[in-house]
Amino acid sequence: MIRFEPSFFLERNREIDDVTLRAIAREVRKDILKMTSAVNSGHPGGSMSAADILVTLYYYKMRHNPENPKWEKRDRFVLSKGHSSPALYSVLARTGYFPIEKLKEFRVLEGDLQGHPSMLTTPGVEISTGSLGHGIGAAVGMALALKLDRSDSRVYCMIGDGEAQEGSVWESAMAASHYNLDNLCVILDNNNLQIDGPVDEVMSIYPTVEKWKAFGWHVIEINGHDFKEIKNALDEADTVKYKPTMIVARTVKGKGVSFMENRAEWHGKALPPDLLKEALKELGELS
């Protein structure tokens, strides 16, 4: 298992190569599938599409302290698409916020890992989410507070492309650029799938780049599964002045398991035991 001392995470832009990031992301994907299958519930698809970005944020980019989740100087991450909680919980466990064993409490009665992130029960969760379209607004509030406090901490937030249909997302977009929140970086997990089908068929959000630009954001388009591109985009966001940054990450729902990729049916359905075995094998699990 790839493990770092908590002190490793205290400075941004860490030395960590793409091979290592990829290996960690593979472990995270296995966690996602095991966690959801264990309780036969939860959302594997969007967790898999978000995994590489979350791993890059927590292992390469963000300044944070797994031993002291409320460390004042930390960068914040808000999972606005809260249903991808398995990806977040796995990354929090693997970076040291709580023992890996705790992943067994996911969605279990009286467990600390609620179906959707709950800040009162899970260390490292900055705000409770689950109802789509709200987290990004809270991220704007955090970015405003950091400005007021003259802090150089940054706020990261991930939204879904289906989530981007919520009007509140655009209210947040407007506010973030109005207040020149250059300490805010939002990542759009653009897997082009939601529950009822492809985003462009259910309710198109396109053209995304032009929309966010028109709302006053600095927009970067990347492949959300290419660690080099993720790192570069996150670094570029650091340099932008007076504007929030939107990273439009083209991703694949179910990424990493061939029979799950680009299939809406695995949005909110866990793999049955036989398919779980097959999937874990694809992800390189021995035995």
Add this chain to the structure above:
Amino acid sequence: MEKVSLRDAYGDTLVELGKEDERIVVLDADLSGSTKTAKFAKVFPERFFNMGIAEINMMNVAAGLAVSGKIPFVSTFAIFGTGRAWEAVRQTICYPNLNVKVVCSHGGITVGEDGASHQALEDVSLMRSLPNMRVIVPADDIETRQVIRKVAYTEGPFYVRLSREKFPRIFDETYRFEVGKGHVLREGEDVTVISNGVMTHFALLAAEILEKEGISVEVIHMSTVKPVDVELVVDSALKTGAVVTAEEHSIIGGLGSAVAEVLVENCPVPLERLGTPDVFGLSGKGWDLLHYFGLDENGIIAKVKKVLERKK
């Protein structure tokens, strides 16, 4: 005991209604597979509108369709339809008293593993407080079919709360649902239990157990929370002299509150309310969560014993 799906009953009834009446249109917010409006979408694609994950807009669009002579059924999960979109329902549907039917699945704690963010424990309360809105919480598939038919052809706004979990069947085909009328499922002398949704199943179980202990329970299924059946509540309360309410909802603002209002103003008798306390839900299996919160026959029996103590 056969368990039946209320949301499947909804989807199937929508298809029947769609065949009968061209004015029926259906809107959903990216949950058509769960709410079962997908059944209607399959047969009548041109009269189905997926509005995406944008519940507030969906309510306003439904109002526009209604004011143009259509009969819109609007569906999503209960918390998003009644919570997220509450003020749109208030302003654009209830204030102009428009013919929109808000029918939501995933009411209550039996939403299960998704947890607090998705468990609507306040939906009945939220909808009950809106002028012109009528609120119905069916118990099984047979009642759901009748409720959906009835609201389709009764002018004005309705909120119908359905569940994710399957519920035990209560009724047979002889049952006749009427808006604003409670239904006496079992007559009794010592105490009245008024319930709806899945709690009616537990009320009947409790009544059976209590009968063996010599306690005679009257069970009233009160699917219409608004307008509540004042006459039936008063008549039964005067007869038994003690009332227990049971609902899969917060004790604040739902059936328990509606019954309390009636009793206080007409015939104050001891009342005990069973529901979720003033807290958020949590993740777990739907049925386990009912027991966790004491929303079962044992919870009702405890409340009955308490209210009988107070009646003495």
